[in-house]
Amino acid sequence: MAIKLTGGEIYDPAHQVDGQNKDLYIVDGKLQKSLTDNEKLDQTYDLSNCIVMAGAIDLHTHIGGGKVNIARTMMLEDAHSHPHPGSDILRSGNGRAVPSTFSSGYRYAEMGYTACFEPAVLPVNARQAHMELADTPMVDKGGYALLGNDDFLLNMIREGATQNAINDYVAWLLDATQCIGIKVVNAGGIHAFKYNQRRLDVDETGPAGSNPREIIATLSKAVHELGIAFPLHVHASNLGVPGNFASTLATMAAADGLPIHLTHIQFHSYGTEGDYKFSSAACEIAEAINNNKNVSADVGQIMFGQTITTSGDTMMQYFGHDHASPKKWTIMDIECEAGCGVIPFKYRDKSFVNALQWAIGLEIFLQVNDPWRVFLTTDHPNGAPFTSYPHLIKLLMDRSFRNDVFKIIHKGAQKASNLASMDREYSLYEIAIMTRAAPAKILGLSNHGHLGEGANANITVYRKQNDIEQMFAKPAYVFKNGTLIVKDGEIVETVQGVTHVVKPEFDRAIEKRLKKYFDDFQTISFNNFKISNDEMIECIGNEIETHPCGKI
Amino acid sequence: MSLTTVTYKGRTKQRLDMRWLSQAINESTNSDTARKLSLQIGNEKTNVGDVFDISGSLSNQTAILENSNQSMDYLGHALTKNTELTVKGDVGHFAGAELSGGKVIIDGSTQDYAGCGMSKGLIEVTGNANDYLGGAFSGDKKGMSGGTILVHGNSGNFTGDLLRRGTIMVVGNIGDYCASRMIAGTITNLGTIGKQVGVGMRRGTILLPHKPKDVLTGFHDCGRHNLGYLTLLLHEIRQFKSTFQSLHPMRRRVQRYIGDTTVGGQGEMLIWIG
Numbered sequence: 001m002a003i004k005l006t007g008g009e010i011y012d013p014a015h016q017v018d019g020q021n022k023d024l025y026i027v028d029g030k031l032q033k034s035l036t037d038n039e040k041l042d043q044t045y046d047l048s049n050c051i052v053m054a055g056a057i058d059l060h061t062h063i064g065g066g067k068v069n070i071a072r073t074m075m076l077e078d079a080h081s082h083p084h085p086g087s088d089i090l091r092s093g094n095g096r097a098v099p100s101t102f103s104s105g106y107r108y109a110e111m112g113y114t115a116c117f118e119p120a121v122l123p124v125n126a127r128q129a130h131m132e133l134a135d136t137p138m139v140d141k142g143g144y145a146l147l148g149n150d151d152f153l154l155n156m157i158r159e160g161a162t163q164n165a166i167n168d169y170v171a172w173l174l175d176a177t178q179c180i181g182i183k184v185v186n187a188g189g190i191h192a193f194k195y196n197q198r199r200l201d202v203d204e205t206g207p208a209g210s211n212p213r214e215i216i217a218t219l220s221k222a223v224h225e226l227g228i229a230f231p232l233h234v235h236a237s238n239l240g241v242p243g244n245f246a247s248t249l250a251t252m253a254a255a256d257g258l259p260i261h262l263t264h265i266q267f268h269s270y271g272t273e274g275d276y277k278f279s280s281a282a283c284e285i286a287e288a289i290n291n292n293k294n295v296s297a298d299v300g301q302i303m304f305g306q307t308i309t310t311s312g313d314t315m316m317q318y319f320g321h322d323h324a325s326p327k328k329w330t331i332m333d334i335e336c337e338a339g340c341g342v343i344p345f346k347y348r349d350k351s352f353v354n355a356l357q358w359a360i361g362l363e364i365f366l367q368v369n370d371p372w373r374v375f376l377t378t379d380h381p382n383g384a385p386f387t388s389y390p391h392l393i394k395l396l397m398d399r400s401f402r403n404d405v406f407k408i409i410h411k412g413a414q415k416a417s418n419l420a421s422m423d424r425e426y427s428l429y430e431i432a433i434m435t436r437a438a439p440a441k442i443l444g445l446s447n448h449g450h451l452g453e454g455a456n457a458n459i460t461v462y463r464k465q466n467d468i469e470q471m472f473a474k475p476a477y478v479f480k481n482g483t484l485i486v487k488d489g490e491i492v493e494t495v496q497g498v499t500h501v502v503k504p505e506f507d508r509a510i511e512k513r514l515k516k517y518f519d520d521f522q523t524i525s526f527n528n529f530k531i532s533n534d535e536m537i538e539c540i541g542n543e544i545e546t547h548p549c550g551k552i
Numbered sequence: 553m554s555l556t557t558v559t560y561k562g563r564t565k566q567r568l569d570m571r572w573l574s575q576a577i578n579e580s581t582n583s584d585t586a587r588k589l590s591l592q593i594g595n596e597k598t599n600v601g602d603v604f605d606i607s608g609s610l611s612n613q614t615a616i617l618e619n620s621n622q623s624m625d626y627l628g629h630a631l632t633k634n635t636e637l638t639v640k641g642d643v644g645h646f647a648g649a650e651l652s653g654g655k656v657i658i659d660g661s662t663q664d665y666a667g668c669g670m671s672k673g674l675i676e677v678t679g680n681a682n683d684y685l686g687g688a689f690s691g692d693k694k695g696m697s698g699g700t701i702l703v704h705g706n707s708g709n710f711t712g713d714l715l716r717r718g719t720i721m722v723v724g725n726i727g728d729y730c731a732s733r734m735i736a737g738t739i740t741n742l743g744t745i746g747k748q749v750g751v752g753m754r755r756g757t758i759l760l761p762h763k764p765k766d767v768l769t770g771f772h773d774c775g776r777h778n779l780g781y782l783t784l785l786l787h788e789i790r791q792f793k794s795t796f797q798s799l800h801p802m803r804r805r806v807q808r809y810i811g812d813t814t815v816g817g818q819g820e821m822l823i824w825i826g
Contacts, residue, residue, distance in 0.1 A: 073691075074691065075691065076689065076690050076691020076692070077689065077691050077692050079691075080689050080691070080692075085592075326693045327693060328693065
């Protein structure tokens, strides 16, 4: 099957293509520069007056795993008030803040996304998470395994295990849980919470005998030495606490120059100035990102309205549980590996704190100079549902629209933020970087996020419109591996994506030690814990695509 | 004004989502358009006209449904001000759910969750109502938040679960867990009541003719009272044509219990004296 896309304005930052007209050829799901003599063109799409980008990639969105399911069960009112009826080709579903699995896949595809990554796969829950992701159609998936609060790692660090042994454990875990990266949530903090500690600073020694700085340094070194493309994904300490920007800067420093990705950094950029003792430290954080080339971040922008916060960070979720709206919440430990906190939340534009959070997120977007190191996320569903991305893109691309919204938020927040003075407007090229090229590059997905020869034909075509939000909300065409899946914002065919994984090499000797640990302490046997490739494909239903490890 | 009659002529045993009817009444849809509305029955898609006869227009926002059965859910769902639906026969779950000003008269019995999440209007049931009368959709933190439910027969368990405001009047008996987790509002009956009355109740009033067999430990006897406001309440209750009109309009002597103190609640359970 050969398809030609002609006449569109191409935005392909990986190949420095900035709005030039170029023809694209799709042959058997891959992109080609031109057709060979024996290939016959089957279909041509005239894309004049259209913008063409690679399929978008969301590198941080909670769409599968235990806590999302808890959120779905808890937010039945969300499910009830947002029904999505099925059709001849679509399965039914529901929900806006936490859509059901099928709905998540459909809504992402309708916005032109072709890959999504679940950032908190608890190793012991990995099977469940992959099962949910298998039920999320249309998009490619992947997960980051959660470490940094599990007894095995903390014991290793306390006992002074060698870096090689830790590397083996990390590699084994990635293999066993079928994940693509490692995430740390409040390093040591979730563990300390179980000992009734309510706060753990970066240089404070927790009950496990180690401090967050050591844990992050050890893990970022492990990820680097194993040659995993995606840097350590860090949810820093003290989320949501006024003055936490100092912890965030300390966390950046903990990586000691090695690559580190700080996630939902908006929640970690708060100062303590002003009448409310809550202020924006976006400037300090953005400056640190600008100055440290090893640091990347996704923003975790908030949007006003009802959502639900789901996090493994039981310590900080407990800190915020009083603000639950509607009033219901869950905090639980998961098998001594990490935790789970689910709290519904309503962000209000007339609340000083919420309004300033909104402004801080945008300030970070606008002050980080390099779009290759800042990613467009709302930390779905924590900041806002992912369906608000088109609105967020409009806020970034349209200064006057941004200032109009800024004028209606809490007056105190307006005074506390310098957002109105920021002139920067993101260009389509920069949006293409932060939603396509950069995530693919940082995740090590060589065939994704670009429109060069040999890339998977994941393509999103937007029809040019004055309203940027409308344009990004309803793409004219979306192709997934060469198949037309969305036309004019409506799904026309359903497909199943693959799961991206990495399988670094490791010394099998670690399994002996792990087996003893499992026999002594775990609720699941060592052999049952591991998810084999066969199980992943045949039982769970996720095709896997393994990406190479090694120095890049 | 001609009466609009909707008659069910189907035979399916599958559940029927009747929200189309409320939508048609609310929007004063003409009968031709209503007949063309799509309807999912089990795994089949059909049109309203295939399973219902509609005589007259729905434009006057009043309708009579005939030949209803217990499979019909969401009858009278979210009807708004000045609308009226009369149902001749039994109905399914969620009858009058999210009602916001209309009037739903059911000449038969209802299944669970009648009047669930309603905020305004009147639901009158001549037969019995089942569980969660005036309750909340599962997961919701608030149940019925206004309006009136009048049941001439009995009601099931969890009557008024998470009730926030409004009045539930049951002429007959009420099942177990009446007023469970009730936030505020009024529940009254004339018959017997089951176990665990007012468990987890915060505020509001339960007005009963007889003391329940087992009063919860969280309820405390506050003695006999002569409450003036009861005459006002009776005035409200007696305006509906029902057996409640036999209560003397000046009756106001009650035994008062307060609870459920196990959750810090200060609701009142009042038992008529004399």
